[in-house]
Amino acid sequence: MLTGKQKRFLRKEAHHLKPVFQVGKGGVSANLIKQTEEALEARELIKLNILQNNAVDKEDTARQIADGAGADIVQIIGNTIILYKESKESKQITLPE
Template identity: 70%
Template sequence: MLTGKQKRFLRAEAHHLDPIFQVGKGGVNDNMIKQIGEALEARELMKVSILQNCDEDKQEVAQSIAKGAKAEIVQIIGNIIILYKESRENKQLVLPK
């Protein structure tokens, strides 16, 4: 579980990132969750964009992605979800205590 200080740090780090994945009309599927998990292992921090034609609620989308990829939701702002997962092999970010 992330603390407020850690979330603030991660939000600042994610500010300059562009969304890598988009959730559209099809919603979230197993293949997308697998790819997001692999991308998080490589990057640790990423943005996911929710398109206008997505039928699901953005909170539900964020929860299902985070649960499937075993990641933490840093923030949901507008139609962007910021996710964090500590990498096992290529650790890049050092979180404040």
């Protein structure tokens, strides 16, 4: 679980990132979760975009992806989700205490 200070730090780090994946009308699939896990292992911090044609609530979508990938939701702003998961192999981000 991330603290408020850590979330602020990660939001700042994610500001310049471009969304890696888009969640469309197909919703959350096993393939999307698998790809999200791989991207998080490589980058630790990613953005996802929820398209307008997605009928599912964005908080539910974010929770499904985060739970499936074992990640923490840093922020949901507009139709953008920011996720963080500490990498086992290539640790790049050092969180504040």
